[in-house]
Amino acid sequence: MGCGPALEFGLKKGFVTMVLTFIALRSYTIGLGLHRVHQWYETGSQMTEAIFSVQHPYYTVPWRDHDLMLIKLSKPVGLSETIQTIHIASKCPETGTMCSVSGWGQYPDSLQCVHIPVVLEEYCKAVYEESYHDSMFCAGGEGHKDSCPVRDSDSWQSSVRAASFPVEVTPPEPLEKVALQWAAVQEARIPPKGTGNHFPDVPLRIRKRIADGFPCNPHSQPWMAALFDNYTQYCAGVLVHPQWVLSAAHCWRPSYTIVLGLHGLYDWFEPGSQIIQACFSVQHPDHLNSSRDSDLMLIKLNTPVVESDTIKTIPIASRCPTSGTRCRTSGWGQLLNGYDYPYYLQCAIIPVVSEKICRFELESYYDDSMFCAGGEGYQDVCLSDSGGPLVCGGVLQGLVSWGFKPCGEPGVPSVFTNLCKFKEWINEVIQTT
Numbered sequence: 001m002g003c004g005p006a007l008e009f010g011l012k013k014g015f016v017t018m019v020l021t022f023i024a025l026r027s028y029t030i031g032l033g034l035h036r037v038h039q040w041y042e043t044g045s046q047m048t049e050a051i052f053s054v055q056h057p058y059y060t061v062p063w064r065d066h067d068l069m070l071i072k073l074s075k076p077v078g079l080s081e082t083i084q085t086i087h088i089a090s091k092c093p094e095t096g097t098m099c100s101v102s103g104w105g106q107y108p109d110s111l112q113c114v115h116i117p118v119v120l121e122e123y124c125k126a127v128y129e130e131s132y133h134d135s136m137f138c139a140g141g142e143g144h145k146d147s148c149p150v151r152d153s154d155s156w157q158s159s160v161r162a163a164s165f166p167v168e169v170t171p172p173e174p175l176e177k178v179a180l181q182w183a184a185v186q187e188a189r190i191p192p193k194g195t196g197n198h199f200p201d202v203p204l205r206i207r208k209r210i211a212d213g214f215p216c217n218p219h220s221q222p223w224m225a226a227l228f229d230n231y232t233q234y235c236a237g238v239l240v241h242p243q244w245v246l247s248a249a250h251c252w253r254p255s256y257t258i259v260l261g262l263h264g265l266y267d268w269f270e271p272g273s274q275i276i277q278a279c280f281s282v283q284h285p286d287h288l289n290s291s292r293d294s295d296l297m298l299i300k301l302n303t304p305v306v307e308s309d310t311i312k313t314i315p316i317a318s319r320c321p322t323s324g325t326r327c328r329t330s331g332w333g334q335l336l337n338g339y340d341y342p343y344y345l346q347c348a349i350i351p352v353v354s355e356k357i358c359r360f361e362l363e364s365y366y367d368d369s370m371f372c373a374g375g376e377g378y379q380d381v382c383l384s385d386s387g388g389p390l391v392c393g394g395v396l397q398g399l400v401s402w403g404f405k406p407c408g409e410p411g412v413p414s415v416f417t418n419l420c421k422f423k424e425w426i427n428e429v430i431q432t433t
Helices: 121-131 175-189 355-365 423-432
Strands: 015-018 028-032 046-055 069-073 098-103 112-117 224-229 232-241 244-247 256-260 274-278 280-283 297-300 326-331 346-351 370-373 389-392 395-402 414-418
Touching: 028 069, 224 244, 232 395, 232 423, 244 395, 244 423, 297 423, 326 395, 355 370, 370 395
Parallel strands: none
Antiparallel strands: 015 069, 028 046, 046 069, 098 112, 224 232, 224 256, 232 244, 244 297, 256 274, 280 297, 326 346, 326 389, 370 414, 389 395, 395 414
């Protein structure tokens, strides 16, 4: 619903508070007293500049705790009926308290308001797992009311930092069951099936979950490789030889920064991890004339890795996948909500789909160099999972290749490179290059 006029507040006449996530600017243009977001010069509004801001010292990208900063306005604002300050709470929120969130997220012209309840702390912890921190709390999950991202940020305009998708809790239901019920909320959020490829022909530089998966046990997927471009993880890969990583051909770059032995995506210097450069890669020759077929490449590391408890190779399947086989995929790709990403490696267990269904779903895009898996519930691979593994029975069966928008649509599988068709080529490249 729309709000009445006015009410986005500062803390003092010269300060504004806001959430930090992915907003780190050298200067700011701040509009106060607005109802319609682009009516900058309406009576009652003030435009002001700012060049000084202070982040909380404990806030560190990409963590989400201590997510606040103060911005000092270049000059104090004049308070009026449309511009006022607001007091900061002295007491922490109580479960069930109804709160108001407001903002222009995704993307109305007029300021929007919603009333949402504060959620039980134990439930907040169960839903957000390792991402939870005592500097945050959860609110919402009542009906379809929620906050939304603001353009290129996955933060939003309110200084009340409510988390995104809690559901109604009826004690004394076990928290494990409650956490699983969270997925049911997503159904109303999934738009109709699109025809686009959510793993583009030219891969986007998008920050890294396996949609609707679960955190992997630390280092349980020791063959997992993360490919970085300018410190942004854009694809995944699989260690198949001490000096070779297998990935999707559409993840090609002139050079690569590859990190192995990770659980937390940016724990580059933790014991057990290795950072290795690579400047030589070989795409499968049949991929050069196609955007989807034969989607694999080998990347030769500049130096061989030292295998350990956290870094190991995995054998490639000799037999092609059987329909109904349940396999594990893993990655740091986009979450089911469409704009968030995990810090820790995510896993999902998905079934191989029959060739008949795969052909039906992919239509003219189908090629025997690929196979389908997934479509069970909301578990799926998504953006930045490209090149990651599908492991069946302890061997590498496929690589994440492409899929349909949106990720995680029930009944719609994703597409994997069928590695049983390429084992001879892979071995030849490794042995002769």
